[in-house]
Amino acid sequence: MRANPRPxxxxxxxxxxxxxxxxxxxxxFAEAGFGGATMQLIADVAGLPKANLHYYFPTKESxxxxxxxxxxxxxxxxADVFDGADGPEEGLGAYIDAKMEISRRHPxxxxxxxxxxxxxxxxxxxxxxxxxxEWTNGRMAVIQRWIDEGxxxxxxxxxxxxxxxxxxxxxxxxxxxxxxxxxGEPYSDADWAEAKASVKHIILTGIGVGQDNA
Amino acid sequence: MRANPRPxxxxxxxxxxxxxxxxxxxxxFAEAGFGGATMQLIADVAGLPKANLHYYFPTKESxxxxxxxxxxxxxxxxADVFDGADGPEEGLGAYIDAKMEISRRHPxxxxxxxxxxxxxxxxxxxxxxxxxxEWTNGRMAVIQRWIDEGxxxxxxxxxxxxxxxxxxxxxxxxxxxxxxxxxGEPYSDADWAEAKASVKHIILTGIGVGQDNA
DNA sequence: GTCTATACACTGATAGAC
DNA sequence: GTCTATCAGTGTATAGAC
Numbered sequence: 001m002r003a004n005p006r007p008x009x010x011x012x013x014x015x016x017x018x019x020x021x022x023x024x025x026x027x028x029f030a031e032a033g034f035g036g037a038t039m040q041l042i043a044d045v046a047g048l049p050k051a052n053l054h055y056y057f058p059t060k061e062s063x064x065x066x067x068x069x070x071x072x073x074x075x076x077x078x079a080d081v082f083d084g085a086d087g088p089e090e091g092l093g094a095y096i097d098a099k100m101e102i103s104r105r106h107p108x109x110x111x112x113x114x115x116x117x118x119x120x121x122x123x124x125x126x127x128x129x130x131x132x133x134e135w136t137n138g139r140m141a142v143i144q145r146w147i148d149e150g151x152x153x154x155x156x157x158x159x160x161x162x163x164x165x166x167x168x169x170x171x172x173x174x175x176x177x178x179x180x181x182x183x184g185e186p187y188s189d190a191d192w193a194e195a196k197a198s199v200k201h202i203i204l205t206g207i208g209v210g211q212d213n214a
Numbered sequence: 215m216r217a218n219p220r221p222x223x224x225x226x227x228x229x230x231x232x233x234x235x236x237x238x239x240x241x242x243f244a245e246a247g248f249g250g251a252t253m254q255l256i257a258d259v260a261g262l263p264k265a266n267l268h269y270y271f272p273t274k275e276s277x278x279x280x281x282x283x284x285x286x287x288x289x290x291x292x293a294d295v296f297d298g299a300d301g302p303e304e305g306l307g308a309y310i311d312a313k314m315e316i317s318r319r320h321p322x323x324x325x326x327x328x329x330x331x332x333x334x335x336x337x338x339x340x341x342x343x344x345x346x347x348e349w350t351n352g353r354m355a356v357i358q359r360w361i362d363e364g365x366x367x368x369x370x371x372x373x374x375x376x377x378x379x380x381x382x383x384x385x386x387x388x389x390x391x392x393x394x395x396x397x398g399e400p401y402s403d404a405d406w407a408e409a410k411a412s413v414k415h416i417i418l419t420g421i422g423v424g425q426d427n428a
Numbered sequence: 429g430t431c432t433a434t435a436c437a438c439t440g441a442t443a444g445a446c
Numbered sequence: 447g448t449c450t451a452t453c454a455g456t457g458t459a460t461a462g463a464c
């Protein structure tokens with residue numbers, strides 16, 4: 001344990017505390033839902049007094065809104081691998097890998113997102129109508145281009161995307177069920193590798209793309 | 215408006231009121247989550263005074279428990295089509311159809327189930343460990359048999375099941391997102407038919423099963 | 429079996445000393 | 447920027463008249 005060379009600036013204190021709070025909030029909202037997560041509980045998880053949460057985030061809803069927005073950003077960035085790919089095997093394969101990795105590393109975020117959408121997106125409806133819609137249309141166009149170029153079968157691009165989202169996010173959102181069916185044991189590296197390979201194999205084969213992934 | 219030929223027996227009154235309450239509860243729990251759904255709100259949806267709910271279901275949790283149990287039954291019954299099928303095209307095709315139909319007809323139930331599992335199954339953990347586990351093992355054995363008989367490719371049966379669950383339930387759990395991406399319009403008969411056909415085509419092709427479904 | 433009134437606990441949010 | 451004390455509002459659940 002070393003002494004800090006200099007005291008943190010107010011800006012740094014704010015950043016650090018916001019990070020602590022957001023981390024605790026994401027975990028707590030995921031586990032208990034918006035209604036079940038109390039400010040007291042989030043404060044306990046963050047290791048701060050409840051009043052401090054209200055200092056950084058005036059209302060519970062503003063805190064929740066920030067959590068959902070952050071998740072949405074991570075989620076959108078996963079699609080960067082999609083762009084600039086030569087074809088579906090590379091592009092969709094990398095996208096599946098990226099989304100499976102998010103399910104593994106940020107399961108809480110995925111659950112908060114799922115819960116928000118299930119409850120008719122009370123705080124991010126505008127994102128669905130603008131950003132997500134544009135993103136979806138763009139990726140559908142890419143898939144359609146691959147189809148036109150004969151690089152994959154003529155499947156419905158929209159429902160292919162939905163299948164990718166559903167399947168990859170399932171490993172986060174229903175992680176508890178999967179763990180229970182795994183004898184109560186969390187997934188090992190090998191389990192995740194098997195899951196990834198299975199998902200990629202079935203979907204890529206399903207759209208007429210040969211692949212040699214082990 | 216006709217007069218009832220005879221007054222309802224107490225048993226019939228109980229059945230009818232329980233049905234009203236359970237219907238309202240499923241809808242409300244799905245839309246607002248366990249914490250967000252208040253007994254007052256459920257009572258309003260059911261058209262009954264709040265105190266009556268406590269007469270039929272002593273606590274909020276007992277009402278919720280009953281809702282989840284009922285959903286689980288519907289969900290398990292959908293798998294009847296699985297058994298007695300000659301091969302994967304018939305068995306899995308019918309299973310996908312059945313699960314898509316449940317997503318269409320009982321989206322609220324699917325959401326309550328998803329929410330329950332996401333929150334680590336506080337009330338149906340025992341079902342996951344017993345009934346669901348046995349069900350899953352049984353169906354995995356059927357799939358493995360089809361593989362051994364050369365009727366489909368050698369994919370991992372467990373992950374194939376997860377993909378079926380994820381993909382079909384996605385159309386209920388994320389129905390709001392799908393509707394938003396559909397221009398705010400609910401899915402028509404044609405939309406559902408297209409979704410079903412897409413899901414069946416990709417998955418059945420993905421496991422090496424030819425199919426001629428339109 | 430129905431329903432009004434109410435008890436009791438808890439939650440989100442704030443005031444104000446430090 | 448931190449934290450204790452506290453308020454106003456809401457939620458679950460029940461008592462008791464009908």
